[in-house]
Amino acid sequence: MIKYRLSCKNCKLIFDSWFATSKEYDKLKKKKLLNCYDCNSLKVEKTLMAPKLINKNFNNEKNKELKRYKDTTKKYQEFIKKNFEYVGENFPQKARSIYYNDSNKKKGIYGTASKKDLEELKEEGIDTQIIPWVEDKDN
Numbered sequence: 312m313i314k315y316r317l318s319c320k321n322c323k324l325i326f327d328s329w330f331a332t333s334k335e336y337d338k339l340k341k342k343k344l345l346n347c348y349d350c351n352s353l354k355v356e357k358t359l360m361a362p363k364l365i366n367k368n369f370n371n372e373k374n375k376e377l378k379r380y381k382d383t384t385k386k387y388q389e390f391i392k393k394n395f396e397y398v399g400e401n402f403p404q405k406a407r408s409i410y411y412n413d414s415n416k417k418k419g420i421y422g423t424a425s426k427k428d429l430e431e432l433k434e435e436g437i438d439t440q441i442i443p444w445v446e447d448k449d450n
Contacts, residue, residue, distance in 0.1 A: 402428070
């Protein structure tokens with residue numbers, strides 16, 4: 312497996328993608344099967360990448376940093392769970408209901424929404440925030 316950093320020439324999005332081999336990228340590109348996941352453009356190209364060299368100290372530092380991040384995120388999650396109502400995939404509808412009818416606002420809500428839903432809510436003037444969520448797993 313090989314990971315390439317790709318760039319969309321249409322929307323300027325930069326993202327990573329895995330390929331079975333370096334030849335697999337070329338094959339998919341030639342058949343026009345590589346596209347930007349954001350704007351669906353076929354104008355996707357490999358960008359310059361540097362090899363990732365890691366020493367033992369790097370892994371230890373990164374693991375400590377990751378643990379701090381997870382611990383902080385879990386504290387935020389606990390606060391949210393205690394103080395907000397979970398509405399799941401009904402988040403866009405509930406957010407609109409609260410925004411357009413103040414009497415529905417008992418307490419804040421949290422849930423899931425697609426990128427498109429969030430863009431539509433923003434266009435309507437409804438302020439939302441994206442919060443990282445860490446599963447309660449050991450790995």
